[in-house]
Amino acid sequence: xxxxxxxxxxxxxxxxxxxxxxxxxxxxxxxxxxxxxxxxxxxxxxxxxxxxxxxxxxxxxxxxxxxxxxxxxxxxxxxxxxxxxxxxxxxxxxxxxxxxxxxxxxxxxxxxxxxxxxxxxxxxxxxxxxxxxxxxxxxxxxxxxxxxxxxxxxxxxxxxxxxxxxxxxxxxxxxxxxxxxxxxxxxxxxxxxxxxxxxxxxxxxxxxxxxxxxxxxxxx
Amino acid sequence: xxxxxxxxxxxxxxxxxxxxxxxxxxxxxxxxxxxxxxxxxxxxxxxxxxxxxxxxxxxxxxxxxxxxxxxxxxxxxxxxxxxxxxxxxxxxxxxxxxxxxxxxxxxxxxxxxxxxxxxxxxxxxxxxxxxxxxxxxxxxxxxxxxxxxxxxxxxxxxxxxxxxxxxxxxxxxxxxxxxxxxxxxxxxxxxxxxxxxxxxxxxxxxxxxxxxxxxxxxxxxxxxxxxxxxxxxxxxxxxxxxxxxxxxxxxxxxxxxxxxxxxxxxxxxxxxxxxxxxxxxxxxxxxxxxxxxxxxxxxxxxxxxxxxxxxxxxxxxxxxxxxxxxxxxxxxxxxxxxxxxxxxxxxxxxxxxxxxxxxxxxxxxxxxxxxxxxxxxxxxxxxxxxxxxxxxxxxxxxxxxxxxxxxxxxxxxxxxxxxxxxxxxxxxxxxxxxxxxxxxxxxxxxxxxxxxxxxxxxxxxxxxxxxxxxxxxxxxxxxxxxxxxxxxxxxxxxxxxxxxxxxxxxxxxxxxxxxxxxxxxxxxxxxxxxxxxxxxxxxxxxxxxxxxxxxxxxxxxxxxxxxxxxxxxxxxxxxxxxxxxxxxxxxxxxxxxxxxxxxxxxxxxxxxxxxxxxxxxxxxxxxxxxxxxxxxxxxxxxxxxxxxxxxxxxxxxxxxxxxx
Numbered sequence: 001x002x003x004x005x006x007x008x009x010x011x012x013x014x015x016x017x018x019x020x021x022x023x024x025x026x027x028x029x030x031x032x033x034x035x036x037x038x039x040x041x042x043x044x045x046x047x048x049x050x051x052x053x054x055x056x057x058x059x060x061x062x063x064x065x066x067x068x069x070x071x072x073x074x075x076x077x078x079x080x081x082x083x084x085x086x087x088x089x090x091x092x093x094x095x096x097x098x099x100x101x102x103x104x105x106x107x108x109x110x111x112x113x114x115x116x117x118x119x120x121x122x123x124x125x126x127x128x129x130x131x132x133x134x135x136x137x138x139x140x141x142x143x144x145x146x147x148x149x150x151x152x153x154x155x156x157x158x159x160x161x162x163x164x165x166x167x168x169x170x171x172x173x174x175x176x177x178x179x180x181x182x183x184x185x186x187x188x189x190x191x192x193x194x195x196x197x198x199x200x201x202x203x204x205x206x207x208x209x210x211x212x213x214x215x216x217x218x219x220x
Numbered sequence: 221x222x223x224x225x226x227x228x229x230x231x232x233x234x235x236x237x238x239x240x241x242x243x244x245x246x247x248x249x250x251x252x253x254x255x256x257x258x259x260x261x262x263x264x265x266x267x268x269x270x271x272x273x274x275x276x277x278x279x280x281x282x283x284x285x286x287x288x289x290x291x292x293x294x295x296x297x298x299x300x301x302x303x304x305x306x307x308x309x310x311x312x313x314x315x316x317x318x319x320x321x322x323x324x325x326x327x328x329x330x331x332x333x334x335x336x337x338x339x340x341x342x343x344x345x346x347x348x349x350x351x352x353x354x355x356x357x358x359x360x361x362x363x364x365x366x367x368x369x370x371x372x373x374x375x376x377x378x379x380x381x382x383x384x385x386x387x388x389x390x391x392x393x394x395x396x397x398x399x400x401x402x403x404x405x406x407x408x409x410x411x412x413x414x415x416x417x418x419x420x421x422x423x424x425x426x427x428x429x430x431x432x433x434x435x436x437x438x439x440x441x442x443x444x445x446x447x448x449x450x451x452x453x454x455x456x457x458x459x460x461x462x463x464x465x466x467x468x469x470x471x472x473x474x475x476x477x478x479x480x481x482x483x484x485x486x487x488x489x490x491x492x493x494x495x496x497x498x499x500x501x502x503x504x505x506x507x508x509x510x511x512x513x514x515x516x517x518x519x520x521x522x523x524x525x526x527x528x529x530x531x532x533x534x535x536x537x538x539x540x541x542x543x544x545x546x547x548x549x550x551x552x553x554x555x556x557x558x559x560x561x562x563x564x565x566x567x568x569x570x571x572x573x574x575x576x577x578x579x580x581x582x583x584x585x586x587x588x589x590x591x592x593x594x595x596x597x598x599x600x601x602x603x604x605x606x607x608x609x610x611x612x613x614x615x616x617x618x619x620x621x622x623x624x625x626x627x628x629x630x631x632x633x634x635x636x637x638x639x640x641x642x643x644x645x646x647x648x649x650x651x652x653x654x655x656x657x658x659x660x661x662x663x664x665x666x667x668x669x670x671x672x673x674x675x676x677x678x679x680x681x682x683x684x685x686x687x688x689x690x691x692x693x694x695x696x697x698x699x700x701x702x703x704x705x706x707x708x709x710x711x712x713x714x715x716x717x718x719x720x721x722x723x724x725x726x727x728x729x730x731x732x733x734x735x736x737x738x739x740x741x742x743x744x745x746x747x748x749x750x751x752x753x754x755x756x757x758x759x760x761x762x763x764x765x766x767x768x769x770x771x772x773x774x775x776x777x778x779x780x781x782x783x784x785x786x787x788x789x790x791x792x793x794x795x796x797x798x799x800x801x802x803x804x805x806x807x808x809x810x811x812x813x814x815x816x817x818x819x820x821x822x823x824x825x826x827x828x829x830x831x832x833x834x835x836x837x838x839x840x841x842x843x844x845x846x847x848x849x850x851x852x853x854x855x856x857x858x859x860x861x862x863x864x865x866x867x868x869x870x871x872x873x874x875x876x877x878x879x880x
Contacts (some may be wrong), residue, residue: 011708
């Protein structure tokens with residue numbers, strides 16, 4: 001797998017490169033600014049990009065902006081964004097269109113190397129990965145009484161769905177059988193009034209949309 | 221100002237001359253009238269009127285300008301006329317017939333100064349200085365004429381002393397050729413001097429401008445009228461026409477004084493006129509009272525005189541005030557209304573704040589100049605500074621006062637320093653000076669206001685700079701910590717994690733490395749917390765909506781941020797700080813109460829409201845809340861705390877701001 005790493009902090013960039021290399025990735029380019037990232041993505045067409053959200057030139061959301069540009073040209077590009085702090089709103093904007101092949105992790109998450117590599121692999125394969133802390137914040141502010149009506153297990157399942165985990169992955173995490181997971185998922189969707197769509201990406205999107213509180217598809 | 225003792229001495233001398241003039245004139249006229257020679261008294265009266273008038277004028281001038289030569293000239297001329305009148309009266313009609321001849325002879329040369337002084341007065345009018353060196357001829361000619369006449373007249377007139385002076389026409393030639401020649405030369409010199417004097421007056425009228433010109437013009441008119449009347453009077457032998465001539469000349473001078481500040485004595489003149497009028501009125505009242513009471517009561521005349529005197533004394537002060545008012549109003553309505561305007565303003569200054577704009581409006585109305593501008597000088601500059609700092613009426617600093625063409629800049633001085641400048645269209649000095657004098661208090665007050673405004677603006681500006689500098693420093697620290705220390709720690713942890721995954725690591729090392737990573741994690745968390753306390757990174761990148769979005773708040777705290785757009789970073793930082801501190805305070809002092817914070821835009825202000833239902837009794841002067849208030853006020857905002865005991869606390873802040 002070919003990867004491009006973008007971060008203006010040199011030490012961290014070297015660390016990321018080493019982890020990815022040890023896991024078998026081939027690093028095509030290592031850049032430090034938003035425009036450089038866009039250029040590298042265009043020239044090398046990597047399988048996955050790992051980029052910091054905050055980079056020169058503006059030191060605000062250059063990574064997100066670069067991701068937007070890259071996805072405009074190549075909608076299937078897989079990008080994992082690393083952020084120092086949660087900054088949920090601007091990240092959610094990106095996920096609204098199409099969460100497939102997008103990841104948003106906190107930089108601390110990098111230290112849990114296994115989890116980080118798993119998220120990168122998931123995103124490279126076209127899935128979604130959202131940092132549990134971000135999800136926790138979204139889930140932790142119940143938007144309406146429906147969500148408050150969820151049981152503890154159901155809330156957990158909701159959170160893991162939002163993270164982008166598949167049913168199998170959820171089962172693994174919670175030590176449940178896949179049938180049990182499916183039941184929970186169905187219950188969650190029913191209680192929240194979301195459409196039961198098998199497609200994982202749309203599921204993530206629906207859940208995220210719901211959690212964001214910007215309206216949800218309701219089942220008549 | 222010359223030393224008072226010196227001034228008084230000269231003034232006393234002049235006053236003495238004037239008093240002598242009046243006494244002699246009135247005494248002589250009374251004596252002649254007592255002798256039932258009304259016609260002769262009438263023929264003397266032009267000289268008496270002129271003499272008294274000029275002497276009084278001389279004293280008035282000297283009271284304001286002790287060294288002014290015109291004052292001395294007038295006083296001397298006046299006395300000379302009075303002496304002539306006295307000599308005439310004594311010589312012909314009063315007293316024994318012994319020495320009549322001598323007395324009549326005296327009369328002729330006692331009047332010489334009056335005659336020879338006329339060209340000098342013409343040449344020196346109005347400021348007591350010659351227009352040009354070449355006009356020095358006039359006083360020289362007059363002096364020569366005086367010298368010659370001083371010899372010729374006594375000698376020539378001696379044979380004519382006595383009744384012959386009255387009855388015969390004077391022919392000096394009879395005294396001998398030398399005397400005749402002296403006479404002729406002297407008269408020629410005098411005529412030449414007079415002619416040159418008239419030319420000087422005309423020349424001055426043409427070259428002068430403004431008030432000086434008007435003064436000379438009025439004087440010239442008075443002179444012309446007087447000459448015409450004298451000629452007419454001599455032609456028709458009417459003495460009262462000659463009196464009119466004297467009156468005309470005095471009127472010309474009076475108009476110059478009152479309307480155009482001739483000799484700068486208008487105020488003194490007015491007061492004297494009022495006093496004179498009052499005296500006459502009171503005398504008249506006394507006389508009529510005396511008569512009336514005598515008729516009504518028919519008693520002791522001394523008692524009646526005493527009663528009348530007492531009643532008149534009561535009337536003195538109010539009569540004087542009324543007379544002053546009347547004189548002022550008659551003589552100068554325009555100036556009076558203008559001065560009244562500014563005087564009212566000056567009185568208001570004590571009780572109501574009068575803004576510099578009000579002062580400028582009053583000045584504009586008083587001087588009828590809608591373009592008038594006033595500039596004030598800041599007191600921070602010293603007199604030696606080349607570039608004075610001037611401020612306009614709103615406190616804005618202007619570099620230098622450059623009046624547009626057609627406008628004049630009139631400096632206003634106080635204690636010898638220029639405190640303000642009025643830029644105006646050319647105005648009559650007789651109007652301008654009294655108005656400015658009446659406005660002195662208001663001008664000083666306005667200047668202080670303008671200066672205060674300017675200084676407050678500077679202080680506000682400097683406070684804002686300080687707060688902005690502190691905020692910039694915090695951002696710098698945040699960025700240094702975030703980009704520097706935090707990154708290093710994470711990178712270090714990453715290295716150690718990566719090392720842990722190596723297969724050739726001894727088993728005992730792994731827990732050590734795990735602990736190391738945990739410690740590094742904790743350090744990163746600590747720094748992150750610290751950074752967020754100093755200045756949350758989300759604030760710089762996402763604004764207020766972002767920072768409250770991501771904060772994990774305790775369950776009892778709710779924040780609703782309705783501000784989506786970005787604002788001035790300093791304002792955002794202050795708002796975040798206020799909310800954070802307020803929430804922290806509420807959590808500390810009202811731990812069991814729900815806390816609600818709201819941030820919203822309202823018009824062009826940012827509104828912050830943090831409330832809880834705790835015990836209340838927050839102290840707005842405590843250091844924490846005082847510090848919040850200071851920060852908010854540095855942005856021209858307001859902070860109010862409502863905290864009744866037992867009813868919770870509400871903190872409201874309003875900061876004016878524009879979208880950024």
